[in-house]
């Protein structure tokens with residue numbers, strides 16, 4: 047999300063993020079133990095490492111990813127867990143430079159664009175995500191590798207497999223334990239962004255056909271790996287979506303009673 051950058055500016059460190067006035071119902075009593083209990087065996091390649099859990103939000107522009115990331119982060123923080131809330135591109139200082147160039151700079155060809163996102167991701171994982179997971183935090187990211195596969199691999203036609211391989215190389219194979227796809231008609235998503243003050247970025251301006259193919263790519267990936275993905279209808283009210291996300295994350299953490 048291009049707006050509300052204040053939250054994101056805070057996530058360079060491993061300290062739990064302080065979220066502004068979370069609009070979520072009061073959390074049930076916090077469990078005494080943090081880091082989290084998990085219901086899955088540790089699998090570093092799948093974003094489940096001893097103590098830590100890696101969750102990503104994906105979907106089209108304006109689908110509600112940053113809204114849901116913040117709500118999930120606030121809920122987990124309220125449960126007493128260590129949470130790192132971050133995003134791609136731009137989850138690190140270097141990433142913010144890359145974000146500005148890739149979204150608001152001059153023309154870049156599709157391969158350069160794919161490499162810029164991959165460079166942002168490599169640095170993000172090496173400097174923030176992996177250390178946080180190793181320290182036992184829940185890491186919640188607004189976009190990750192699947193955005194590259196959908197936007198550059200399919201939207202830009204570079205090839206989904208090649209772009210996925212690039213990102214897997216960049217990240218040492220780190221995949222989220224859970225990826226929430228907020229699925230929405232691209233016109234509705236872009237319509238939600240219309241009132242903001244800033245101009246649409248390069249990707250938001252890529253055209254109807256680009257965004258339609260990107261949506262299909264996300265849905266195809268989700269269907270191929272249902273164990274990792276949770277697909278939600280993002281046209282529903284914010285709180286209904288948030289409740290579904292909480293239920294799935296609670297199950298992963300072995301905290302079903304808290305959702």
Ligand SMILES: Nc1ncnc2c1ncn2[C@@H]1O[C@H](COP(=O)(O)OP(=O)(O)OP(=O)(O)O)[C@@H](O)[C@H]1O
Nearest residue numbers: 047048106107108109110111112113238282283284
């Ligand atoms: N379920 C929803 N129903 C209606 N409006 C929503 C919903 N979720 C978010 N919004 C609104 O849509 C706009 C975009 O939401 P948000 O920034 O969370 O989306 P995003 O997917 O992160 O966007 P971007 O692609 O720009 O990063 C905001 O004004 C937000 O309040």
Ligand SMILES: Cc1cn([C@H]2C[C@H](O)[C@@H](COP(=O)(O)O)O2)c(=O)[nH]c1=O
Nearest residue numbers: 047048134135163189193194197249250
């Ligand atoms: C990670 C990633 C992102 N993109 C695109 C998707 C969006 O249009 C912008 C990011 O903006 P947001 O407001 O933070 O959603 O970048 C992409 O094309 N490839 C990627 O890997």
